[in-house]
Amino acid sequence: MMFDAQTYIERRKRLKEKVGSGSILLLGNEESSVNFKDNWYHYRQDSSFLYYFGITLPGLVGVLNCDTNEEIIFGDELTIDQIIWTGPQPTIAQLANKCGVDTTLPTTKITNFLQGLVHYLPPYRTENQLKISEWLGAPMNFIHKGASVDLIKAIIAMRSYKTAAELIEIEKAVDITADMHLNAMRYAKAGMLEAEVVGKLHQIATSGGGNLSFPVILSKDGQILHNHYHGNVLNEGDMVLCDAGAETSMGYAGDMTRTFPVGEKFTAQQKELYQIVLNAHESAITALKPGIKYRDVHLLASKTLVEGLIAVGLMKGSAEEAVNAGAHTLFFQCGLGHMMGLDVHDMEDLGEQYVGYTDTFTKSTDFGLKSLRLGKAVEKDFVLTVEPGIYVIPELIDMWKAEKKHHTFVNYDVLETYRNFGGIRIEEDFVITASGSRLLGKPVPKTIEEIEQVRAESLAAGNG
Amino acid sequence: MMFDAQTYIERRKRLKEKVGSGSILLLGNEESSVNFKDNWYHYRQDSSFLYYFGITLPGLVGVLNCDTNEEIIFGDELTIDQIIWTGPQPTIAQLANKCGVDTTLPTTKITNFLQGLVHYLPPYRTENQLKISEWLGAPMNFIHKGASVDLIKAIIAMRSYKTAAELIEIEKAVDITADMHLNAMRYAKAGMLEAEVVGKLHQIATSGGGNLSFPVILSKDGQILHNHYHGNVLNEGDMVLCDAGAETSMGYAGDMTRTFPVGEKFTAQQKELYQIVLNAHESAITALKPGIKYRDVHLLASKTLVEGLIAVGLMKGSAEEAVNAGAHTLFFQCGLGHMMGLDVHDMEDLGEQYVGYTDTFTKSTDFGLKSLRLGKAVEKDFVLTVEPGIYVIPELIDMWKAEKKHHTFVNYDVLETYRNFGGIRIEEDFVITASGSRLLGKPVPKTIEEIEQVRAESLAAGNG
Known part of the structure; x- marks a missing residue:
C-alpha cells in the first residue's frame, strides 16, 4: 500500500528545495541473507526511501537532481525465469508511476547521474555502503564521514512532523x-x-x-x-x-x-x-x-x-x-x-x-x-x-x-x-x-x- | 545449547587433516540491521561456524592452523555498559571452553595469524566479505574467486553425513x-x-x-x-x-x-x-x-x-x-x-x-x-x-x-x-x-x- 502519487511528488519537491543544489541519492534496501545468499530475512525497505517513493521492492535507488529537477528510479526488471519463482509483478516503471516518477533506468546507468555534488545518507547496511563507495569512487571507510548533513537535516525537518x-x-x-x-x-x-x-x-x-x-x-x-x-x-x-x-x-x-x-x-x-x-x-x-x-x-x-x-x-x-x-x-x-x-x-x-x-x-x-x-x-x-x-x-x-x-x-x-x-x-x-x-x-x-x-x-x- | 566439547574437537581435528596445510578461517556472523544499525533481525550464526564451534554469539571468528594445530577464537568481550543492556553473559573464553578451544584473542590480533596460505569459505554476507578483504588485503571483487575449494570440499564431506x-x-x-x-x-x-x-x-x-x-x-x-x-x-x-x-x-x-x-x-x-x-x-x-x-x-x-x-x-x-x-x-x-x-x-x-x-x-x-x-x-x-x-x-x-x-x-x-x-x-x-x-x-x-x-x-x- 502507498499514499497517493501527489504525496510523494510534494515530499520530493520540498526535499529538493531544502537541499538546494546537487544530486540527492536515496538507496533502497536489498534483500538480507540469513545463512545462505537466497535465504532471506523478511524484506524491509529503507524508511527514507519509503517516505519519498513508497515502493517496497528490493534493489531500487532513487536520484533527485536539485538543479535540473530530474527524478529517476534505478532498478532491474524481473526476467521470465524470476517470474516463475515470484509470480507476475508490476514493473519498476509501473511502481514508479504510482509515486509520480516518470523515469526508470537499469542500475548500471546510475553513475552517469552522479556527477558533481552528491548528497547521501549514512548507510546502516554494508551492501549500501559498498554501492556508494563504488559509485562515488570513495574508500569504504570514508563513506560515513562523507554523508550529507544538509540532506540529513532536510529529511529530519520533514519526517519529524507526522501528517x-x-x-x-x-x-x-x-x-x-x-x-x-x-x-x-x-x-x-x-x-x-x-x-x-x-x-x-x-x-x-x-x-x-x-x-x-x-x-x-x-x-x-x-x-x-x-x-x-x-x-x-x-x-x-x-x-x-x-x-x-x-x-x-x-x-x-x-x-x-x-x-x-x-x-x-x-x-x-x-x-x-x-x-x-x-x-x-x-x-x-x-x-x-x-x-x-x-x-x-x-x-x-x-x-x-x-x-x-x-x-x-x-x-x-x-x-x-x-x-x-x-x-x-x-x-x-x-x-x-x-x-x-x-x-x-x-x-x-x-x-x-x-x-x-x-x-x-x-x-x-x-x-x-x-x-x-x-x-x-x-x-x-x-x-x-x-x-x-x-x-x-x-x-x-x-x-x-x-x-x-x-x-x-x-x-x-x-x-x-x-x-x-x-x-x-x-x-x-x-x-x-x-x-x-x-x-x-x-x-x-x-x-x-x-x-x-x-x-x-x-x-x-x-x-x- | 551445544553438543559436548569432544564433538567439536573431533570435527576440527578431522577438518584440519582433510585440508592438510595452511590456516582455516571460519567467520561467524554479525548482527544484521533492519532499518537502522541497532534494530536487528533475529540473530543467526553461520552454519559452518556452528558445526565446528557451536557458539551462537555475534562477531566471532575461528582460525585453525593445520600446520601447528593451533586453534583460536577471536572476539571482543562485553563492557559493563553493554552488560546493562544485555544482562550478564558468559565470556568468550568460557564459551570457547565449551567447544574445547583454549585460546581466545581480541579481533584486532587476527591478522598476525593469517600469514601464508589461508583457506576461507565464499561469504554470503557483505560484512564478512569486507572483513576477509581487509584481513587478506585482497580487493572485494576477488574474495569469492579466492574461496578455498579444498575447504569447501572438506566441509561438505563432513556435514553431508548426519550423526x-x-x-x-x-x-x-x-x-x-x-x-x-x-x-x-x-x-x-x-x-x-x-x-x-x-x-x-x-x-x-x-x-x-x-x-x-x-x-x-x-x-x-x-x-x-x-x-x-x-x-x-x-x-x-x-x-x-x-x-x-x-x-x-x-x-x-x-x-x-x-x-x-x-x-x-x-x-x-x-x-x-x-x-x-x-x-x-x-x-x-x-x-x-x-x-x-x-x-x-x-x-x-x-x-x-x-x-x-x-x-x-x-x-x-x-x-x-x-x-x-x-x-x-x-x-x-x-x-x-x-x-x-x-x-x-x-x-x-x-x-x-x-x-x-x-x-x-x-x-x-x-x-x-x-x-x-x-x-x-x-x-x-x-x-x-x-x-x-x-x-x-x-x-x-x-x-x-x-x-x-x-x-x-x-x-x-x-x-x-x-x-x-x-x-x-x-x-x-x-x-x-x-x-x-x-x-x-x-x-x-x-x-x-x-x-x-x-x-x-x-x-x-x-x-x-
Missing part, C-alpha cells in the same frame, strides 16, 4: 501493538516458556499483515533492558516485562511495554514499585506539550521515580538533588523515550544528535542522559514514546556499592532485599497536539487493578 | 514443523487473510524456542513457487499451499509442504491433480536408497507426474519420452528436493555444484534440471527433502503455447480449463538408511481422505 495520513497508519500499528500486549497478558501462565508468549506476539503482529517493528523483549528478567533470550520458564511470583510492537505493511511502527504478574496478582513489593513507575509515567504525560524540552520531561519523570523510591526506603535525601546528581540512574539507566514513525526509533540511522538534539543543545555524555535519544523541545505532530522504568541490575549495584557511589542518596542495605526484583517498564505512544498530547491507539490495561483483573479473568477462563 | 545426535536435533525441528502444518491445516478458514495463517505458523515456530528455518511460503496462489505475499483472502474453493519449517535453537532445520482445501473438501479437479502429486511423492520415496542418483529419483517422480497428467488429459504420448524431452517442466519447473541440516538448503552457501553434484557429474543447464539442487548418488545418513509438485503458471503456458513448445506432449486446449488452478506441492524430510530411507518427524495428514477429515473436524469444532 494526518501518517498518524492514521501509526495508529493502525499501535492498535495491532495493543492487541499483541492484551493477548500476551491473557495468554501467559505459570509453567510456560517465555518463548511461548513471544510466539503469541509474533502471531498477532504477522496476522496484522505487517511484521514486528523490533525484536521482542519479553522476560521475567525485566532488568535486562534489551533481553532477547526467551528460554526461561515463567513461575508464580515472577513478573513478565513485555516490550514489543508491530509495524504495518507500509512500515509505520508501534512500540509498547507492559509489565504484569505471572500469577493473578502482583506481590506487595512488586505493587509498590509498579505504582512508582506508573506515577512517573503519568507525570511525564501530564507535562507533554509543544515547547517543553523532552530532557526536562525525562528529568521530571526521574524525580517522580526518586520520590517514590524515597517513600519506600530505597533512596533518601532530596529527590531533586538526587536527580541533579544522577543517583536515579542506578534504577533508571536509560532514556524516557524516543521519536517513532517509519522506524521504531524514528530516523535513528540519520544520527541521534540530529533527530533528538540541536546544533546548540547536544546530547550529554553522562551515564543515563547519554541514553536519552530525544532531548530537544517537542513540537506539534511529533510522535514519541514515554517509557519510564525501574531496573534492579545486580552487576551495577555491586559496582556502585563498592565505590560508595551516591551513598548519600541510595540505601544500599535496603536495596539488598530487592536484589532479584527484576524490572518494570510502562510504555505508550503519543502525538504532540497544539495544547498537549494524545495517546495513540486503543488503551491497554495499565493500572494495578486493571492488570490484575485481566489476569484473574484469563486464568479463570483457562485462556493461558 | 545420530544431529538426527535427533533435525527430528526435533521436523516435529515442530509438523505441528506448524497441523495447526495451519486446522486454523485456516474461508474469509481469513493468508497472513493470519502465517501468524499461526510464526507462533508455533517461535514457541518451539527457535525460529522459522526460511520465510513462510503460504498462498492460495500455490503456483508461485516462492510466494511471500500474504495479503489474499482465503475463499471456499481455494487451496492453500503451505511450505514452512522451523529451526531449533541449535540451528537444525525442518522443511515441509502441505496443500489443503479452504473448505471441507477438495474439488474434483483438485483431487485429481493432488492424487497425481501424491503418487509422484510416493514413487520417489519408494526409490530412495543408498547409491541411487537423486536426479534419477527426480526423473522417476517426473514420469509418475506425467503418467497422471496423461490420464487426466493434460498431457499425451509416452510419459518417458515426454520426460526425456523436458515437457513435464511446464508443470514441474523446479527440483524434487535438496539436502537439509544446519541449513534448510544444506550448505547452499558452499556452492550447489559441490553439495549436490561431483567433479564428473555437473548440474544441467536445462530448464527444470537447472533448479535441481541435488543430483548425485545419495548415501547413508544424508538428510533430504522430497517435494514434487504441479504448478499451473499462466505466464509460462502462454509463452510455451505461442512457441508451440512440446505441443506433441501438452494438450494446451485442455490446459486452458485449468488456467487458474494454482499449485500443489507435498514435501517431507527423509534420512537415507542402510537399505532405504526413513521419514523424519511425526507424520502429518497427507492423503486426500486424511486431509479432508482434519478439515471437516476443525471446521465442525469452529477451530478456524
Whole structure:
C-alpha cells in the first residue's frame, strides 16, 4: 500500500528545495541473507526511501537532481525465469508511476547521474555502503564521514512532523501493538516458556499483515533492558516485562511495554514499585506539550521515580538533588523515550544528535542522559514514546556499592532485599497536539487493578 | 545449547587433516540491521561456524592452523555498559571452553595469524566479505574467486553425513514443523487473510524456542513457487499451499509442504491433480536408497507426474519420452528436493555444484534440471527433502503455447480449463538408511481422505 502519487511528488519537491543544489541519492534496501545468499530475512525497505517513493521492492535507488529537477528510479526488471519463482509483478516503471516518477533506468546507468555534488545518507547496511563507495569512487571507510548533513537535516525537518495520513497508519500499528500486549497478558501462565508468549506476539503482529517493528523483549528478567533470550520458564511470583510492537505493511511502527504478574496478582513489593513507575509515567504525560524540552520531561519523570523510591526506603535525601546528581540512574539507566514513525526509533540511522538534539543543545555524555535519544523541545505532530522504568541490575549495584557511589542518596542495605526484583517498564505512544498530547491507539490495561483483573479473568477462563 | 566439547574437537581435528596445510578461517556472523544499525533481525550464526564451534554469539571468528594445530577464537568481550543492556553473559573464553578451544584473542590480533596460505569459505554476507578483504588485503571483487575449494570440499564431506545426535536435533525441528502444518491445516478458514495463517505458523515456530528455518511460503496462489505475499483472502474453493519449517535453537532445520482445501473438501479437479502429486511423492520415496542418483529419483517422480497428467488429459504420448524431452517442466519447473541440516538448503552457501553434484557429474543447464539442487548418488545418513509438485503458471503456458513448445506432449486446449488452478506441492524430510530411507518427524495428514477429515473436524469444532 502507498499514499497517493501527489504525496510523494510534494515530499520530493520540498526535499529538493531544502537541499538546494546537487544530486540527492536515496538507496533502497536489498534483500538480507540469513545463512545462505537466497535465504532471506523478511524484506524491509529503507524508511527514507519509503517516505519519498513508497515502493517496497528490493534493489531500487532513487536520484533527485536539485538543479535540473530530474527524478529517476534505478532498478532491474524481473526476467521470465524470476517470474516463475515470484509470480507476475508490476514493473519498476509501473511502481514508479504510482509515486509520480516518470523515469526508470537499469542500475548500471546510475553513475552517469552522479556527477558533481552528491548528497547521501549514512548507510546502516554494508551492501549500501559498498554501492556508494563504488559509485562515488570513495574508500569504504570514508563513506560515513562523507554523508550529507544538509540532506540529513532536510529529511529530519520533514519526517519529524507526522501528517494526518501518517498518524492514521501509526495508529493502525499501535492498535495491532495493543492487541499483541492484551493477548500476551491473557495468554501467559505459570509453567510456560517465555518463548511461548513471544510466539503469541509474533502471531498477532504477522496476522496484522505487517511484521514486528523490533525484536521482542519479553522476560521475567525485566532488568535486562534489551533481553532477547526467551528460554526461561515463567513461575508464580515472577513478573513478565513485555516490550514489543508491530509495524504495518507500509512500515509505520508501534512500540509498547507492559509489565504484569505471572500469577493473578502482583506481590506487595512488586505493587509498590509498579505504582512508582506508573506515577512517573503519568507525570511525564501530564507535562507533554509543544515547547517543553523532552530532557526536562525525562528529568521530571526521574524525580517522580526518586520520590517514590524515597517513600519506600530505597533512596533518601532530596529527590531533586538526587536527580541533579544522577543517583536515579542506578534504577533508571536509560532514556524516557524516543521519536517513532517509519522506524521504531524514528530516523535513528540519520544520527541521534540530529533527530533528538540541536546544533546548540547536544546530547550529554553522562551515564543515563547519554541514553536519552530525544532531548530537544517537542513540537506539534511529533510522535514519541514515554517509557519510564525501574531496573534492579545486580552487576551495577555491586559496582556502585563498592565505590560508595551516591551513598548519600541510595540505601544500599535496603536495596539488598530487592536484589532479584527484576524490572518494570510502562510504555505508550503519543502525538504532540497544539495544547498537549494524545495517546495513540486503543488503551491497554495499565493500572494495578486493571492488570490484575485481566489476569484473574484469563486464568479463570483457562485462556493461558 | 551445544553438543559436548569432544564433538567439536573431533570435527576440527578431522577438518584440519582433510585440508592438510595452511590456516582455516571460519567467520561467524554479525548482527544484521533492519532499518537502522541497532534494530536487528533475529540473530543467526553461520552454519559452518556452528558445526565446528557451536557458539551462537555475534562477531566471532575461528582460525585453525593445520600446520601447528593451533586453534583460536577471536572476539571482543562485553563492557559493563553493554552488560546493562544485555544482562550478564558468559565470556568468550568460557564459551570457547565449551567447544574445547583454549585460546581466545581480541579481533584486532587476527591478522598476525593469517600469514601464508589461508583457506576461507565464499561469504554470503557483505560484512564478512569486507572483513576477509581487509584481513587478506585482497580487493572485494576477488574474495569469492579466492574461496578455498579444498575447504569447501572438506566441509561438505563432513556435514553431508548426519550423526545420530544431529538426527535427533533435525527430528526435533521436523516435529515442530509438523505441528506448524497441523495447526495451519486446522486454523485456516474461508474469509481469513493468508497472513493470519502465517501468524499461526510464526507462533508455533517461535514457541518451539527457535525460529522459522526460511520465510513462510503460504498462498492460495500455490503456483508461485516462492510466494511471500500474504495479503489474499482465503475463499471456499481455494487451496492453500503451505511450505514452512522451523529451526531449533541449535540451528537444525525442518522443511515441509502441505496443500489443503479452504473448505471441507477438495474439488474434483483438485483431487485429481493432488492424487497425481501424491503418487509422484510416493514413487520417489519408494526409490530412495543408498547409491541411487537423486536426479534419477527426480526423473522417476517426473514420469509418475506425467503418467497422471496423461490420464487426466493434460498431457499425451509416452510419459518417458515426454520426460526425456523436458515437457513435464511446464508443470514441474523446479527440483524434487535438496539436502537439509544446519541449513534448510544444506550448505547452499558452499556452492550447489559441490553439495549436490561431483567433479564428473555437473548440474544441467536445462530448464527444470537447472533448479535441481541435488543430483548425485545419495548415501547413508544424508538428510533430504522430497517435494514434487504441479504448478499451473499462466505466464509460462502462454509463452510455451505461442512457441508451440512440446505441443506433441501438452494438450494446451485442455490446459486452458485449468488456467487458474494454482499449485500443489507435498514435501517431507527423509534420512537415507542402510537399505532405504526413513521419514523424519511425526507424520502429518497427507492423503486426500486424511486431509479432508482434519478439515471437516476443525471446521465442525469452529477451530478456524
